[in-house]
Amino acid sequence: MQAVILAAGLGTRLRPYTEDFPKPLLRVAGRELLYRHLRLLKEAGVSEFIIVINPRHERHFREFLARHPEFPCTLVLNAEPERGNGYSFYLAREKVKGPFVLTMGDHVYEPAFVKEAVSCQGLVVDPEGLFIDPEEATKALCEGGRIKALSKGLKRYTGFDTGFFVLTPEVFTAAEALVQEKDEVSLSEIMARAQIPCSLLAGFFWMDVDTPEDLRRATYLLVKRSVKGAGDGLVSRWLNRRVSTWVSVRLVDRLTPNQATILTTLLGLLAALLVFASPAWAAVLYQVSSMLDGIDGEIARASLRTSPFGGWLDSVLDRIVDFSFLLALGLTFPPQGTLEFSVYLLAVFGSVMVSYTSERYRGAFGRALHAEIPLLRRIPGKRDERVFLTMVMVLLGWVKGLYFLLAALTNLRVLLTLILVWRAKGR
Amino acid sequence: MQAVILAAGLGTRLRPYTEDFPKPLLRVAGRELLYRHLRLLKEAGVSEFIIVINPRHERHFREFLARHPEFPCTLVLNAEPERGNGYSFYLAREKVKGPFVLTMGDHVYEPAFVKEAVSCQGLVVDPEGLFIDPEEATKALCEGGRIKALSKGLKRYTGFDTGFFVLTPEVFTAAEALVQEKDEVSLSEIMARAQIPCSLLAGFFWMDVDTPEDLRRATYLLVKRSVKGAGDGLVSRWLNRRVSTWVSVRLVDRLTPNQATILTTLLGLLAALLVFASPAWAAVLYQVSSMLDGIDGEIARASLRTSPFGGWLDSVLDRIVDFSFLLALGLTFPPQGTLEFSVYLLAVFGSVMVSYTSERYRGAFGRALHAEIPLLRRIPGKRDERVFLTMVMVLLGWVKGLYFLLAALTNLRVLLTLILVWRAKGR
Numbered sequence A, B: 001m002q003a004v005i006l007a008a009g010l011g012t013r014l015r016p017y018t019e020d021f022p023k024p025l026l027r028v029a030g031r032e033l034l035y036r037h038l039r040l041l042k043e044a045g046v047s048e049f050i051i052v053i054n055p056r057h058e059r060h061f062r063e064f065l066a067r068h069p070e071f072p073c074t075l076v077l078n079a080e081p082e083r084g085n086g087y088s089f090y091l092a093r094e095k096v097k098g099p100f101v102l103t104m105g106d107h108v109y110e111p112a113f114v115k116e117a118v119s120c121q122g123l124v125v126d127p128e129g130l131f132i133d134p135e136e137a138t139k140a141l142c143e144g145g146r147i148k149a150l151s152k153g154l155k156r157y158t159g160f161d162t163g164f165f166v167l168t169p170e171v172f173t174a175a176e177a178l179v180q181e182k183d184e185v186s187l188s189e190i191m192a193r194a195q196i197p198c199s200l201l202a203g204f205f206w207m208d209v210d211t212p213e214d215l216r217r218a219t220y221l222l223v224k225r226s227v228k229g230a231g232d233g234l235v236s237r238w239l240n241r242r243v244s245t246w247v248s249v250r251l252v253d254r255l256t257p258n259q260a261t262i263l264t265t266l267l268g269l270l271a272a273l274l275v276f277a278s279p280a281w282a283a284v285l286y287q288v289s290s291m292l293d294g295i296d297g298e299i300a301r302a303s304l305r306t307s308p309f310g311g312w313l314d315s316v317l318d319r320i321v322d323f324s325f326l327l328a329l330g331l332t333f334p335p336q337g338t339l340e341f342s343v344y345l346l347a348v349f350g351s352v353m354v355s356y357t358s359e360r361y362r363g364a365f366g367r368a369l370h371a372e373i374p375l376l377r378r379i380p381g382k383r384d385e386r387v388f389l390t391m392v393m394v395l396l397g398w399v400k401g402l403y404f405l406l407a408a409l410t411n412l413r414v415l416l417t418l419i420l421v422w423r424a425k426g427r
Helices: A032-041 A056-065 A085-095 A111-117 A171-181 A187-194 A212-225 A234-251 A257-274 A279-289 A297-300 A306-331 A337-365 A381-397 A401-424 B033-043 B057-068 B085-095 B109-116 B171-181 B185-192 B212-225 B234-251 B256-272 B278-292 B295-302 B308-333 B336-367 B383-396 B398-423
Strands: A002-007 A049-051 A071-077 A100-104 A107-109 A124-128 A139-143 A147-149 A159-167 A198-200 A206-208 B001-007 B047-054 B075-078 B099-103 B108-109 B122-126 B141-142 B147-149 B159-167 B199-200 B205-209
Touching: A002 A032, A032 A049, A032 A100, A032 A107, A032 A111, A032 A279, A032 B234, A049 A056, A049 A085, A056 A071, A071 A085, A071 A206, A085 A171, A085 A187, A100 A107, A107 A111, A107 A159, A111 A159, A124 A139, A124 A147, A139 A198, A147 A187, A159 A206, A171 A187, A198 B108, A206 A212, A212 A234, A234 A279, A234 A381, A257 A297, A257 A306, A279 A306, A279 A381, A279 B308, A297 A306, A297 A381, A306 A337, A306 A381, A306 A401, A306 B336, A306 B398, A337 A381, A337 A401, A337 B336, A381 A401, A401 B308, B001 B033, B001 B085, B033 B047, B033 B099, B033 B108, B033 B109, B047 B057, B047 B085, B057 B075, B057 B234, B075 B085, B085 B171, B085 B185, B099 B108, B108 B109, B108 B159, B122 B141, B122 B147, B147 B185, B159 B205, B171 B185, B205 B212, B212 B234, B212 B295, B234 B278, B234 B295, B234 B383, B256 B295, B256 B308, B278 B308, B278 B383, B295 B308, B308 B336, B308 B383, B308 B398, B336 B383, B336 B398, B383 B398
Parallel strands: A002 A049, A002 A100, A049 A071, A124 A198, B001 B047, B001 B099, B047 B075, B122 B199
Antiparallel strands: A100 A159, A107 A206, A124 A159, A139 A147, A139 A159, B099 B159, B108 B205, B122 B159, B141 B147, B141 B159
């Protein structure tokens, strides 16, 4: 399948960013708008791209494409961008060989949107438009599965124009006719004239980027939507994620996911060292590092930089940080007698095993443990909860009690996991 | 694709096992010969089976098939088995619709053989026949890629007849002619007459089962070949595997893999308890449980009973046994001072983390860590080596030294894994 991406707009409302620079190459959550289109469409099965651009930006696009040889692209130059985006679309006609996707280079779509949208027909219409300004948006009126009208000013409408189309080359007949009739042609006119089909798709994040405020908003929403919350514990949901997404929005353009992993690890190790000077401050810093523990994953997903290595590294380093903190705390408050010694060892062992049982499960079954055994989501003992508990107990001065609690919580959770997995999978 | 399985033989040399029972339903390494054909052929893409049987065994076959509705089978009755296996084959002709696989119901093939053989053409000929008696075997002479002669007595031959064929229905023309000509027809005559193609395939385990001794030998070889040695440590290769395969051969018909996992776990936990009475005997029992740790996997692979759950359970319980032993030993020989206390904690943590880093790697990348970073195979610290070291050091009375060694070995291995994986995957 081919895709046509319209990227010839002048982006006047984004000055000074677009003074001498094309809007589709501006970055949102660490990636150029255009990169997002190419990457997500390629993952959805598109193998060839036709990008219509303004010749004065040709150098920027060529540089971008040279950095990304993984996307087979043809540039089509529109020397008369003032003739409208319908005219830009018309210029792509000779390169199109069959059914194709058409997207607007100044739109942002979350990955799940693109995945669904490519199997739609005609214009993808969002009946809700949760993330856009209804005043500003182009509305679509569909009747009998086809577009009847398409414009900003519609009073009665089915939904909002997402700028994402799945088309056949016949649509160029209407384009041709309109280009003959008049100088300035909008895409909406062509699509309304061609009465292309329309498909409804709701619940996903997409928006068009027109102003500097939109750039920030799109970054913010991409980060928010990238929270993979299903495996989060209570503390993560209510506290850590709020902090980590606030930070991720600000760092997503500046840090790679692995850099974020290293930084939060260093912070955690620093907290462990600080135990010897001030256990209370150390515990607070430990909780801070835990609040930031989510940013590597958030940055990775929002900037389309997830990697198996990143996930592996994050998990292994988390275990090392947790052990270091428990070791430092254990040296500062050494166990008295065999019972306490056992409990310290059990706390260290159980803390690793909570993660071991669930990661080993993913290795064996290829699925997340909490997805198959939802009860485990509601049982405490996950890392965010352990770290928070550690902070609270250290601040209260109940270090020995902390080890007892950790030993009990984690090992009971492991035992319960054994029983539940046996029941679900052991036949 | 269809498969024809010849299972009408009388199995006279396997009496008393076959007094009133068909040979293809005898068990080898925990599974009926016929089950192995059906299961492995199905996994290789065969979707329909035609089994030629002796009517006096019909009841046994029907019972077997009722227990295994996952295999769509048609039974063809051969009321005159004395007319030879060529005649049995001839009777299957009306059920065959296109290219098909033909196998002998009294042969055993290891899974890798079947996987390769189904994409061969004509008779699969093994030029080496590593696991069979060359005197007894049928030999094949191939010229120009076709069978020229096929019999036991050949002096000059290309290799051995594996009893595995990939054929087209044309071969039934030669069968028909021979059945018209004479009363007793052997499969070899038909194939030689049809001059079917031949393909060479060497290095895999296969054999035909004729005598009670063959039954034992096939079980033994299936267990031996099921050792998945690539991830084994030194002690496993030189000691533990020799013991575990000896035991597996004897238990494969009696234990399920999960029962074997539970038994070795109980043995390991018993060893941990025994520490309080006699550390030396406990250490020996711990090593015994480690030598038996491989039998669950061996039984599972040899009897085609591997499962993601079994792998998960084995890993989790191994961690628990190791921790229990270190805990018991630590209580019996408590650490003195903060240095020893740290070392004890590090030994417990490192022992889990060696496995954590490699299992988490499989979860992330879907491949074994040692397969991608072969250097790790030669670095000590794996479970078999840790347990053996534990036994030796406890017997020598150097328990504190053991914790120092374990702490160093395991944590250095984890550190090295971090560095090597970073270099290989971190870009």
